[in-house]
Amino acid sequence: MNSAVLDMLKWDEQGLVPAIAQDADSHEILMMAWMNRDALQLTMEKQQAVYWSRSRQKLWFKGEESGHVQEVQEIRIDCDADVVLLQVKQIGGIACHTGRKRCFFRVLSNGEWQEDEAILKDPTEIYQ
Amino acid sequence: MNSAVLDMLKWDEQGLVPAIAQDADSHEILMMAWMNRDALQLTMEKQQAVYWSRSRQKLWFKGEESGHVQEVQEIRIDCDADVVLLQVKQIGGIACHTGRKRCFFRVLSNGEWQEDEAILKDPTEIYQ
Numbered sequence: 306m307n308s309a310v311l312d313m314l315k316w317d318e319q320g321l322v323p324a325i326a327q328d329a330d331s332h333e334i335l336m337m338a339w340m341n342r343d344a345l346q347l348t349m350e351k352q353q354a355v356y357w358s359r360s361r362q363k364l365w366f367k368g369e370e371s372g373h374v375q376e377v378q379e380i381r382i383d384c385d386a387d388v389v390l391l392q393v394k395q396i397g398g399i400a401c402h403t404g405r406k407r408c409f410f411r412v413l414s415n416g417e418w419q420e421d422e423a424i425l426k427d428p429t430e431i432y433q
Numbered sequence: 434m435n436s437a438v439l440d441m442l443k444w445d446e447q448g449l450v451p452a453i454a455q456d457a458d459s460h461e462i463l464m465m466a467w468m469n470r471d472a473l474q475l476t477m478e479k480q481q482a483v484y485w486s487r488s489r490q491k492l493w494f495k496g497e498e499s500g501h502v503q504e505v506q507e508i509r510i511d512c513d514a515d516v517v518l519l520q521v522k523q524i525g526g527i528a529c530h531t532g533r534k535r536c537f538f539r540v541l542s543n544g545e546w547q548e549d550e551a552i553l554k555d556p557t558e559i560y561q
Contacts, residue, residue, distance in 0.1 A: 382539050383465065388465045408512045408516075413509070416435050
């Protein structure tokens with residue numbers, strides 16, 4: 306891995322950048338998480354999404370427990386080099402820990418947040 | 434505006450959340466910026482994207498200088514209620530301050546970041 310590729314990113318004061326995962330087929334935004342330098346390097350090497358879990362303060366190999374791996378087809382950065390955009394194939398068709406296709410399942414409608422995505426699999430079945 | 438809608442968000446220690454703008458027609462991710470409570474409220478009221486500029490530390494009415502307003506068609510939040518996703522109509526077809534359609538114009542290819550989006554308008558013409 307050419308370290309210049311990683312040096313290009315403007316890591317924040319915690320050494321992180323936001324990373325957006327977009328479904329390469331449906332073009333839906335599946336989720337947004339965070340990456341540190343190691344996570345991005347591993348994502349590039351494995352061609353599978355690896356994030357940094359801020360709550361657990363450790364590398365998060367997406368799908369390591371659930372099997373819902375994200376195969377990475379393309380990696381982009383924005384004009385400020387402080388946001389990563391992944392095009393992914395979402396294995397299992399479930400990106401969200403709630404068992405939904407995508408994390409953005411609440412839409413503003415009539416002045417309220419309304420859920421409009423079905424739970425495809427019970428989380429207790431996903432994380433056994 | 435029902436304040437419960439805004440209370441739902443988990444604002445970070447600076448009172449911000451990331452906000453992703455997706456083109457409602459092409460489904461391309463145009464940009465990611467930040468919103469504070471006022472920015473999200475104004476976005477809802479005006480149905481036009483309003484962000485918080487971290488560099489300028491002020492509200493950023495997207496398009497106020499460039500004319501490249503983002504008309505908001507849908508507002509979503511994610512499972513953790515700490516990321517906003519906008520579906521927008523990008524007026525002028527240019528979201529990026531560099532004069533490109535979208536901010537994600539650098540793609541990882543052969544171990545390098547390569548630019549693959551044309552500059553549609555010279556920034557010096559956009560910001561006069």
